[in-house]
Amino acid sequence: MLYIYKGEEIKKIDRQAESLGMDSFTLMEAAGSGLFRQLTDDFETSKQCFLILAGKGNNGGDGIVLARYLKTAGASCTLCFPAGLPKTEPARRHLDYYEALGYSYETEPFNLTATVMIDALLGAGTSLPLSTEMKNLCVWLNSQKAERVSIDVPTGASTDTGNCDSSVIHAHKTYIVHGYKPSRFLYPAASCYGEPSLIEIGLPQTARWTISTVSATSPSVQFKGSNAHKGTFGHGLLIAGTKSMPGSAALAALGCVSSGAGKLTVQTAEEAVSVIASHVPEAMYDFHTGVEDAHSFSAIAAGCGRPADDAMEDIVQQLLQQEKPVILDAGALAPRSYKAAKCSVIVTPHPGEFARMTGKQTKDIQLNRIQEASQYAVEQGVTVVLKGEYTVIAFSDGSGVVNTTGNEGLSKGGSGDTLTGILLALLMRHSSLEEAVKDAVYLHGLCADIWKRNRPAQALRPFNLHDWIPAAISEQKERGD
Ligand SMILES: NC(=O)C1=CN([C@@H]2O[C@H](COP(=O)(O)OP(=O)(O)OC[C@H]3O[C@@H](n4cnc5c(N)ncnc54)[C@H](O)[C@@H]3O)[C@@H](O)[C@H]2O)[C@@H](O)CC1
Ligand SMILES: Nc1ncnc2c1ncn2[C@@H]1O[C@H](COP(=O)(O)OP(=O)(O)O)[C@@H](O)[C@H]1O
Secondary structure, X not given: OEEEOOHHXXXXXXXXXXXXXXXXXXXXXXXXXXXXHHHHHHOOHHHOEEEEEEOOOHHHHHHHHHHHHHHHOOOEEEEEOOOOOOOOHHHHHHHHHHHHOOOOOEOOOOOOOOOEEEEEOOOOOOOOOXXXXXXXXXXXXXXXXXXXXXXXXXXXXXXXXXOEOOOOOOOOEEEEEOOEOHHHXXXXXXXXXXXXXXXXXXXXXXXXXXXXXXXOOOOOOOOOOOOOOOOOOOEEEEXXXXXXXXXXXXXXXXXXHOOOOOEEEEEOOHHXXXXXXXXXXXOEEEOOOOOOOHHHOOEEEEOOOOOOOXXXXXXXXXXXXXXXXXXXXXXXXXXXXXXXXXOOEEEOOOHHHHHHHHOOOHHHHHHOHHHHHHHHHHHHOOEEEEOOOOOEEEOOOOOEEEOOOOOHHHOOOOHHHHHHHHHHHHHHHOOOHHHHHHHHHHHHHHXXXXXXXXXOHHHOOHHHHHHHHHHHHXXXXXXXX
16 A cells, blocks of 8 residues: 655654654664665666765755765765755764764765766755755756656655746656655646655554555455346446437446446436447436436436536436435536535546636646645545546545556546446445445556557547456456555
């Protein structure tokens, strides 16, 4: 399991560890030795010339310990403090020990050369914008012909949001200490991390946010039921599609029947049926506009290929008054309160839809996707699936997951409809709503990843996505956690 921590949480963890007897000096030692191990995995250290640029905080302290390990191992390494000597107590103590071993340091970087430059300037304690001194250092570092390795967070990137200073370090690799920081998954900061590696420092993992995996024992993957019949795997209701958008309903229905749904009823416009039924003969059709019989379904999804009009709002309000879990997508997403809902609600907006729901700017949402989705989920008591690269799944208890499957092949109209269908099928037979949502988002992305292994991403049609569901489920069975 991989964990995500905000900057504040890291500080709290350090304080807690200290109060339990694990001091920061020891943690810094663990970080430095972990960094050294990772560096020796990634580089033949005897053939490299290292320069470590250390800042005044604990990120710089990690750099001091790393410098000591490299020197002790006989590697060519220069430690440099271009912005002044360390100010934190553990970093100062490590520098004392470093000097006591007879090792020296520099303070002027600009004439130094190296094949690998380590950015230990700023980490989780960064506040933006960068000082002019830091900016100049970053600009210089980015201009050097060397491999750039950042420790924890590339200097100039925010820890908790996607914000970056204009001179942010563009690392080739980032060695992330203890757990991922939100900016690893938020653009533009995410694009500055290069290849990330995680450095364990022996602290217990306590984060409420994790990175997606699918369990091989999950009902989404294991499709079991001795003496099963079509009722065993649930009956879903999909309220989707109009005369002008029958395809959305067809894509959602395909996603649903390809993911193990026992039965599916599509409530749609009569004019849309011929299109949907030609692709999904398994489905049944209903032309009502009300949802009086909602209790006879296992779960309900609404909104694909529907406008956000009064009729849709009326249906949503009826759905919120019944007790079966409801997925709201596309036209069913609107600014409204869910606080009086009698059912579990999952909203699946893309960033533009989320902006419409919250009244916020799309660009602000994108910079802070994890926080924004989480805040909404907690306040409204719903599950938010905020779609896009690194889809954010936020639960009403403040926990959540960042999904890492999927690729640009999905950036086409209709991909989200397939997700809604997969989600409906998994929700119908999963005892845990949280697991169903995580598994659905993961599997949807994995379909696109399997496609991309041998085929160009641009040629992936949303219509073909459901064809890859069997391969994605099989892959999970083989390598599930
Ligand atoms: N539990 C953990 O995860 C551990 C983390 N450690 C390291 O500790 C780091 C965090 O250390 P700190 O909290 O000391 O933070 P930093 O080392 O990131 O830096 C804080 C210092 O940088 C200055 N600064 C912040 N923003 C600046 C800006 N824009 N321009 C110029 N100066 C700026 C601050 O005034 C402060 O002096 C982590 O990133 C990690 O490398 C390790 O020491 C071991 C334990
Ligand atoms: N670059 C990307 N990487 C990973 N997933 C992506 C990417 N672009 C789009 N997706 C996924 O594709 C789907 C698109 O959904 P959405 O925008 O609602 O499309 P539509 O409403 O047209 O079906 C979402 O699940 C989203 O997470």
